[in-house]
Amino acid sequence: MWKFNWNMSREKWLLILAAGVCLMILAFPAGRGREAESTPQQESGGTSAVSSGRSYEKDLEKRVEEFLGTVEGVGKVDVMITIKSSEEKVYRTDRNESDSVTEETDSAGGSRSVRTSDKEENTVLTGGGSGEEPIVEKELMPEIEGVVISAQGGGDARIQAEISAAMEALFHVPQHKIRVLKRVE
Secondary structure, X not given: OOOOOOOOOHHHHHHHHHHHHHHHHHHOOOOHHHHHHHHHHHHHHHHXXXXXXXXXXXHHHHHHHHXXXXXXXXXXXXXXXXXXXXXXXXXXXXXXXXXXXXXXXXXXXXXXXXXXXXXXXXXXXXXXXXXXXXXXXXXXXXXXXXXXXXXXXXXXXXXXXHXXXXXXXXXXXXXXXXXXXXXXX
16 A cells, blocks of 8 residues: 655655646646637638528529520529539738848858748738728639529420530539439429
8 A cells, every 4th residue: 555755855745746737737728718709700700601602602593594594495494503612712912031041161160051031921901990901812703513404495405405505604514513404393
């Protein structure tokens, strides 16, 4: 059995105390308070991106339905478009790069070369005070994954080919990702 010796040296007590403090620090997760504050912002940003993607899909679907409704032989149309990702914004940035090389020789004849490289990138902001916003250089719309169309005239091979060719031309989607089906009333 263990017999605890209360007559330890001062260094041993300090060592035990330091180990206890380290264990207490490790017991608290790092940045826990910050995660709780930032999570709602991240979730709302993610939700916004998803709803933005859904509205983009719905707008495209509506435009295609209106367009195909005017084509002879197509008839009534329902369109479903899927996208790969959400909209992406590219922000304007300032880039600063600097390189320097320093060569040194000491009195003993030895030489040394030191190369230093600094790169800095900052997002350009517009506005003043607390209303600053980044400058959007370009917006990349989501890439279309696939298109499915249900049309009254979808049973006719000629109409299917015309609709498929139109979707290829509009969205640059390969033919194997476009399906035209016969609509059933």
